[in-house]
Amino acid sequence: MKLSNIINIAVLLVLAVSIYILYTSIADVRSSISLLTAKVEDEIAELRADLARINSSVLGSDIEDRLTDVESKIEGLRRELGELGGLIRGALGQRVAVKYAAGFSLAYDGPVKVVVDGENRTVLLVPRDMGEDDLAFYVGKYSPDLVVRTPVERVVLFSATQVALLARLDEEYRLGLLDRVVGVAWGKAYRWYIPGVEERFSDGRWTDVGYASNPNYELLLKLRPDLVVIYTVPGYEASEKLVQRLEELGVPYVVDNEWREDTVLGRFEWVKFLAVFFGVEDRAGRLFDMVERAVLSYAAKVADAGPVNVAWFSIYRGTVYAAPPGSYVHDLIRLAGGRYLYGDVPYVSGIELVVKRGNDTDVLVYASSPEFGPSSIGDLLSSEPRLGEVRAVREGRVYLFSSDYFQLGYAYTELLVRDLAAILHPSLFQGVEPRFFVRLE
């Protein structure tokens, strides 16, 4: 008797707790859950009534029957719970939310997805098999700037970071996304660091569509892309012309402006933006969660390690071009447990300031790569001898970007954070060799 009561109550508690967790953790499946919740609550109320009757007539003759009745009900509840779980899992698989990124948004409405891209354009993603009536309904509802049938099959990318993100998704989940790419801008102008890219160009699977600012439009049209992913630079004339021209030609394009995000995780979150067009945002969500966990764990690891002063700039002819305050770089330094020394400098300053802050500078990230930057500390000093007044230079704590930093670094954001954290706090990251930074000898 008592035992069954306890079992009942335990089951109820488990139910309540799991429903609560589901209820609170998945905001955008609330409505469907609430229906189920109501149903479960009805059952619970019935159970309670049963229990009350059990308690009041302890020696009732039909107690065995009632117990089997309760057990069968619990069994029913379990079944429903299983269905609910499956439903929620399904919903989780299809739906992701945008947490950090400021430049795009993503919403679901029945069979369609509504994306707002980097230029604030509304893009309606509809299944390939959606009928004309339904399509007309949703177009009427959202009046989008562009309708894309998903998943896309022929994609043209305009930047190497887009290629790198798809490559990472392929690497993690074997999705074959790069096989759905047919053209890439700058194809032959870059030296590529993403594996397999050069072969794709040389065997003709990919076409080089020319400069991102002024592509070869004839080639672009000939590729018959169902999606072109561009980036824009506000106030840059070539960008405006590109957009105008694509509009005129009726090329379906979306604007991927990840580079304008101010935060590290916000920038990486654009992986979801890219993935949704391929219908794989669930994997992108999983990848993002993994990266987020990693980034936050590195940040937590160095949180109490005491500030390390970081300078992040390049110098041309004595003019200092520092990473602007409030930028992506600023956030990266913060996450890696550093204090950015040039948070007050609006991008351009003079060498005097560098010397003035020279003795405070623990680590210098010289914003250049081995191809264009100095090859050694001696080389750095011969191009700008006054950097000798900077402590980080004297102590040899000067780092350049690796050659593949600009192409691959962003796709491996968690490694960027880990690398910088290890550079700033070597004692906490023993044995870690930076992947995307090169120490100047």
Next chain:
Amino acid sequence: MYRVRVDSVEAGYPGFRVRADIELGEGLNCLVGPNGAGKSTLIRTVVGLLRPVRGAVYVDGVNVYKLSPRSRARVLTALLPDVPTLHFMRAIDVVLLGRYPHSYLLYRAVDEAMRVMARLGIGDLAERRFAELSSGQRQRVLIARALMQRPRALLVDEPTVHLDIDAKVHVMSMLRELSREMAVLVSVHEPDIMYRFCDTVYLVWGGTIRYVGPPEEAPLTEIYAVPLSPAIGTLELPAPRGDPLLHLVPGAGTCTPVMRRLAAMRVPFSVGVAHVGDLDHFVAAAMGAPLVSEQPYAEISDAALEAALRMALRSRAALHCGCPFGAANSKNLALLREAAQRGIPVYSLSRDPPVGERLDAAGLAGLVRKLG
């Protein structure tokens, strides 16, 4: 005096050649010819601005083409027709540049520059900006610059182009004066200037020097289509062709302004009887108007009267230009009277017309309209 010899110089460029083989004489040497004849080309070649096709220029036996630009500038220089554009430089700064062939430290020669300017009558302009000077003053400043070079030969290309009459006379007199100290060759295209200032004329025409000698004998009429009266040194318009509207009765130059007006108005006229040597005769002959002449100072012959009367009777009216009548030209009065009797309207510019209706000078245009 310096000897300047232009020895078989052939100047020009593809499609245009001009040759000269001359030795400059005493006094002012003038290169005369119509525009495009090659005066400037010759001058610029002689001074070394243009490379000669062949030939040489000798000053006192030295071939100037063999000299460096600086040494050459001590031997000969040129005044060019285009005026340099200068915004700030003072007149004396320009004059001082003439010191250049002698010393790079120009400002040590300020005293000499002031002397040269004073001599040319422009001493008071020394501190003025060159750009603010009149054309004549600028020309004199440039002459002063040339003098600072102390050349043996001075070549001047079209010195009078932009000048008014006073300045023309002034500048030409100055060059004539300078020709006593150095060899001077000036290119001139205005005959009146030539007749008045030149001692020796070199007539450039058809790619060569056609004539060397005194200006009076220069065969200008072969060169210029427009009539010239060499004795007066002026050009005239050719007389309009067609049946004469007016017959002019001349004398003592009274018809000269009338003929010029009528030629300008393109009104045909005839003239007679005019005495040879009378200004009216020079002008009518230069214009090529129908003309009846008489020997100087002689009484007009009957034959001449007869011829002039025929002319008068073919025109619409006869005009007495106002010359008083005396022993030599009384037949002109008879001519007018006879014409009037035969029904030809007669007008006179005289205040007190001996015959016909009085006409003042301003009435000429009205008369032409009435007749025409």
Next chain:
Amino acid sequence: MFASLFLGTVHIPPGKVLAVLGWDFQSVDGYIVNGIRLPRVLGALVGGAALAVAGALYQILLRNPLADPYVLGIANAAIFFYGLAFLVGIQVGLPALAGQGIYVSSSVLGAAIVSALLLALSARYGALYVLLFGVALGFVFGAGTQILIALADVMKVGAFVLATLGTFSGVTWDRLLAMSVVCLPALAAALALSLYISPYVLGEEHAAVTGLDVRAARVLVVAVASVLTAMVIAYVGVVGFVGLVGPHISRLLLGTESPQRLVPTSALTGGMVTLAADDMARSLLPPLELPITAVTSLVGVPVLIWLLTRRHVQG
């Protein structure tokens, strides 16, 4: 000039500046004054003088008041060769200058090639042709640079553009020395040349009959002005407007265009204008440092306009 030492993106009290001036390279403030500001101030004076003298020489040669040191395409050529090295990786070597970085060696090479072409041309043809050829060459190299930029990737282009902006903040003692070793003799040569070419103001033909060897004058002017321009481009970059406005200020102040006065005074006005502009560039909006070309215009134009209108009123 003295005041310039007190100005900068980092504030140092005047007393402190005087205390460390000339000897202290160890302390931070001392290094800023002696290691950064002093060579920079001297660099601005030398560079400004060089630019203004080059501008004055070109204005005299071309008889064009709008001529500046870059009119003959030298800057474009220098930038093109730098772009070739930086954007494409084709570094045309000048081994003697290798230690000075690719900017210096490319700029000198570019300027040398254009100057050699122009010298060959200026000996044969008149100043007008030199101008036309120079401008045409400038366009050719400008177009070449455009093509390099179009072919290169965006990241590199950004850095390239930054590196081609002129500024005096890159002037160190070493570079000041390297620049001065060429610039000071070239400035002295320009002074001597100013005596030699004095009749040039009259125009080439008047000058020729006054005894000037016009060909020699053209060649010498292009040579000296090119060397001055190339040195400044190599060590400082393209600094606009000084070469144009310096000679004009001299001309208006002195009321003469005669080379022997214009050239030395242009050196002074050019140096002063540039120094004042550089002072403003680094002290107007600290810690921001403004591009020097923007400030030379800000300083030079009002002075020029004031002088021009003053003259007009008088005239």
